[in-house]
Every structure is written in structure tokens, then in C-alpha cells.
Amino acid sequence: MELPVLDEAPRPPVRPPADPSSYAHRELRDGEWWRRIPAFADVDRQTFLDHRWQAKHTITKASKLLDALEGLASPGFLSDAAEAFVRAPMAVRVSPYLLSLVDWDHPYEDPIRTQFIPTKSTRLPAPPQLTFDSLGEQSDAPVPGLTHRYPDKALFLALDTCPVYCRFCTRSYAVGPDQEMVEKVSLKASPKRWETIFEYIATRPELEDIVISGGDTWNLRAKQIELLGERLLAIPHVRRIRFASKGPAVMPQKVLTDDEWFRALVGVAEKGRKLRKDVMLHTHFNHPNEITAITAEAMGRLFEEGLHVRNQTVLQRGVNDDFATMLMLVRRCAFVNVHPYYVYQHDLVKGVEELRTTVHTAEVLEKQIRGATAGFNTPTFVVDAPGGGGKRGVHSYEVYDRTTGISVYTAPSVKPGQFFFYYDPIDQLPEAGQARWADPEEHEAMHDEALQAAMARSAPH
Ligand SMILES: *Cc1c(COP(=O)(O)O)cnc(C)c1O
Numbered sequence: 001m002e003l004p005v006l007d008e009a010p011r012p013p014v015r016p017p018a019d020p021s022s023y024a025h026r027e028l029r030d031g032e033w034w035r036r037i038p039a040f041a042d043v044d045r046q047t048f049l050d051h052r053w054q055a056k057h058t059i060t061k062a063s064k065l066l067d068a069l070e071g072l073a074s075p076g077f078l079s080d081a082a083e084a085f086v087r088a089p090m091a092v093r094v095s096p097y098l099l100s101l102v103d104w105d106h107p108y109e110d111p112i113r114t115q116f117i118p119t120k121s122t123r124l125p126a127p128p129q130l131t132f133d134s135l136g137e138q139s140d141a142p143v144p145g146l147t148h149r150y151p152d153k154a155l156f157l158a159l160d161t162c163p164v165y166c167r168f169c170t171r172s173y174a175v176g177p178d179q180e181m182v183e184k185v186s187l188k189a190s191p192k193r194w195e196t197i198f199e200y201i202a203t204r205p206e207l208e209d210i211v212i213s214g215g216d217t218w219n220l221r222a223k224q225i226e227l228l229g230e231r232l233l234a235i236p237h238v239r240r241i242r243f244a245s246k247g248p249a250v251m252p253q254k255v256l257t258d259d260e261w262f263r264a265l266v267g268v269a270e271k272g273r274k275l276r277k278d279v280m281l282h283t284h285f286n287h288p289n290e291i292t293a294i295t296a297e298a299m300g301r302l303f304e305e306g307l308h309v310r311n312q313t314v315l316q317r318g319v320n321d322d323f324a325t326m327l328m329l330v331r332r333c334a335f336v337n338v339h340p341y342y343v344y345q346h347d348l349v350k351g352v353e354e355l356r357t358t359v360h361t362a363e364v365l366e367k368q369i370r371g372a373t374a375g376f377n378t379p380t381f382v383v384d385a386p387g388g389g390g391k392r393g394v395h396s397y398e399v400y401d402r403t404t405g406i407s408v409y410t411a412p413s414v415k416p417g418q419f420f421f422y423y424d425p426i427d428q429l430p431e432a433g434q435a436r437w438a439d440p441e442e443h444e445a446m447h448d449e450a451l452q453a454a455m456a457r458s459a460p461h
């Protein structure tokens with residue numbers, strides 16, 4: 001037998017050097033970038049880091065926002081935004097931090113502008129399947145402000161305000177002040193209202209996991225955080241608490257300069273640890289541009305105190321629905337000590353149809369992301385099934401017709417025997433699908449087809 005000559009011996013393949021773009025997530029925005037904004041030209045670092053300054057200069061009126069952008073964004077963009085504000089279901093609330101991160105030379109493409117400032121020209125008709133509170137949170141509420149949908153966990157809506165207001169908010173049925181078009185459910189931060197919630201939780205021994213949301217933990221006072229934390233930790237069967245907040249993405253300064261609040265939050269986590277109970281922060285970064293050197297400092301300070309942070313992203317068209325952006329977001333979150341937890345299919349929300357994507361887009365992204373980084377930093381892509389089915393893996397539908405855009409999910413541990421429908425945005429469907437939706441007589445037929453197919457699929461074998 002002939003031995004191979006040395007030159008031809010099999011060698012392990014040489015891994016080519018990595019493209020530097022694969023670690024570009026470590027380059028965080030730093031310096032005093034906010035000074036480009038005329039209104040912040042004289043703001044020094046110390047002032048910009050002051051959470052009181054951020055809160056005080058947060059813009060809460062459309063007219064004020066438009067004034068601040070005068071000379072910064074083009075007149076065409078400003079009148080487009082002004083017209084959109086008139087009918088928006090969410091109130092305006094934009095922090096100086098967010099305002100400073102937008103590229104005002106290209107506001108239409110900017111992922112942060114897109115999330116907080118509407119424009120009339122990009123508006124699409126509302127989906128015909130839309131209802132307010134599309135997740136049915138109120139119908140699963142045994143007491144006002146507590147949604148008990150899943151067997152062992154519940155959602156505690158502690159308050160109804162946030163440090164900023166997102167256009168795409170699922171809870172626009174409650175969050176924020178009433179708008180011209182919308183009167184909302186009241187869920188104020190009130191210890192008296194909380195009392196009935198504590199009582200309910202105490203009488204449900206199966207509840208181990210409480211999500212405190214709203215609204216937003218950033219807007220709770222230190223004393224309120226302590227009260228919520230202590231009362232919940234004192235209930236023997238409660239094992240895990242999560243405080244939910246958009247804050248790290250829109251006003252990270254609070255972690256660095258509101259010491260009383262910071263101590264209250266890490267104090268609850270410390271008390272929890274002593275009791276061997278888990279207290280975490282859940283946050284909501286949607287785009288890598290939201291994560292700067294200030295964010296890294298803030299998340300690092302929480303991490304040093306042993307407070308772990310998880311991230312939940314909302315998938316949005318033109319914001320984060322491409323692989324490069326999503327990968328950068330996932331890696332940058334991990335880099336600043338935040339675990340990517342979920343990516344949500346955009347809920348059916350009024351006034352933001354142009355931000356929704358198809359289920360197919362989410363499936364493709366999940367496939368691309370998985371394997372690109374550590375498994376524990378790989379988010380699960382979910383759809384929160386309209387009608388109260390809860391979160392379902394986006395690819396776990398019983399059936400999905402990409403022509404009608406209808407996907408049907410089941411939720412055996414949450415609502416056994418029921419079917420839940422999600423609808424792709426109509427403008428993203430193939431022509432044949434768009435034509436069927438254009439004809440109201442077809443709507444029921446499309447539903448029936450989807451339901452029949454799902455029933456056949458999910459019947460016991
Ligand atoms: C999301 C959610 C929870 C928490 O669910 P996880 O999958 O554990 O993050 C609990 N209750 C409600 C109503 C929710 O929407």
C-alpha cells in the first residue's frame with residue numbers, strides 16, 4: 001500500500017481571520033455626541049448624566065418636540081410628523097438621550113426616530129382584525145392590574161406611566177394619558193390598588209413568578225420599589241420577581257445618578273438573594289444604537305451589584321428586521337451584561353401597521369441568529385398570540401398560509417383546545433392574498449380555511 005506523500009496529507013482547514021464587522025458591537029458611542037443638537041450644545045457631561053436633567057427636559061408635547069427639531073430636521077419631515085401626531089393613540093414622551101441619538105439628517109431611515117416619532121406619509125391602513133388590547137390582558141385579570149394567564153406566573157401592572165412612550169406600545173389601552181382618539185383604563189401607581197393584588201397573589205399558592213410592569217419601573221419612587229419588593233418577597237410561594245423597564249434603553253442615566261432609587265432596586269435584589277429568591281430586571285432594547293458608553297456604565301453598575309438584566313425586543317420593520325442589525329443588537333446586549341431573552345413578533349396595535357413584519361420574517365431571522373453566538377445569549381422569537389394564548393415560539397404554528405398571512409397557534413398549557421390567529425401585515429402579502437383581504441366577503445372564508453387546516457393538524461394522532 002502506498003503512503004501519501006507528506007504534502008498531500010490531510011490538514012485541518014485554516015480558519016480565515018474574522019471580518020472586523022463581527023466585533024464591531026464593542027465600539028460603543030462615546031464622547032459628547034448630544035452637543036450636535038442645538039438645544040444641547042452647551043450641555044456638559046455631568047449635566048447630561050443627571051437623571052433629573054433628563055427627566056426635566058423630556059419632551060411631552062408634540063408642539064415642543066417640533067420646536068426642538070426646528071432647524072435640525074427638514075421642514076418636510078417636521079410637517080409630516082406634525083400631521084401624524086394629531087391622530088396618534090400614544091402620547092408623546094421623548095427623552096433628551098433618545099433625541100440625541102437620532103440621525104436628524106436621515107430621520108426617515110433612523111431606527112430610533114421610527115420608534116418614537118410618527119410620520120403621516122408612512123402610515124398604512126389599520127389591519128381589519130385589530131382590536132384594542134389585542135392580547136386580551138384585561139379578560140385574564142382577576143383583579144384590576146393583575147393578569148393571571150399562565151399557571152405559575154402573573155403580570156402585575158403597577159403603574160401606567162413610562163419615562164418615554166413608544167408608538168408601538170401593546171398596552172396603549174392603559175399606558176399614557178388619554179389621547180384625542182382614545183380613552184384609557186386607569187392603572188395608577190396606588191398602594192391601595194396594589195393591596196388587592198398582594199391579597200390575590202397571597203391566596204394563589206401556584207404563583208411563583210411575578211412580573212412587575214406597567215407602565216415602567218423607572219417611574220416608581222424608591223419607596224414604592226421597596227414596598228412592592230418587600231411585600232412580594234414576604235409571600236412564601238413567590239420565588240421570582242422581575243421588574244420590567246424600558247429605562248436602560250431610553251434613560252440609562254437613572255442607574256448612574258439616582259442613588260436612592262438604585263439602592264432601593266439593588267436592595268430588593270439583595271433581600272431576595274438572602275431568601276434565595278430571584279430578583280431581576282427585564283428591559284427592552286430594540287436597536288444597537290440605543291446602547292452607548294453610558295448604557296455600558298449603567299448596566300455594569302447593576303451587574304457589579306449582582307442584579308441581572310434580560311432583554312425583550314420587539315421586531316419592527318425598518319428598525320431591526322434584518323440579520324445584521326439583529327445580530328449586532330444581540331451581541332451588543334451581551335457585551336454590556338444584558339441577556340437577550342425574547343424577540344417578539346409585533347402585536348396588532350393601532351396606528352403602527354407599517355412597523356409590523358410577517359411571521360416568515362421572524363422565522364428567517366431566528367434561523368440566522370441561532371448559532372451566531374452563545375446559546376444562552378440567543379433570544380427566542382415569539383408571537384404573543386392575539387386573544388390571550390400567551391407567548392408561542394414563532395415557528396410553532398399549527399398552520400401558516402403565506403398568501404393570506406394567517407398563522408394559527410395552539411397553547412396546550414395555557415388555553416387548551418383553543419386556536420389563536422396572527423395576521424401578517426396585508427401590504428407584505430403576495431398579490432393574491434392582498435386581493436382576498438380587499439374583499440370583505442372573503443374574510444370569513446380565509447378564517448375557516450385556516451381553522452379547518454389547524455384542526456386537522458392538531459387532532460390527536
Ligand atoms: C409575558 C408574560 C408573562 C411572563 O412570561 P415569560 O415567558 O415567563 O417571560 C407573564 N404573564 C403575562 C400575562 C405575560 O404576558
Ligand code: SF4
Nearest residue numbers: 162165166169215246
Ligand atoms: S416603555 Fe413599554 S409600556 Fe411604556 S410605552 Fe414603551 S412599550 Fe409601552
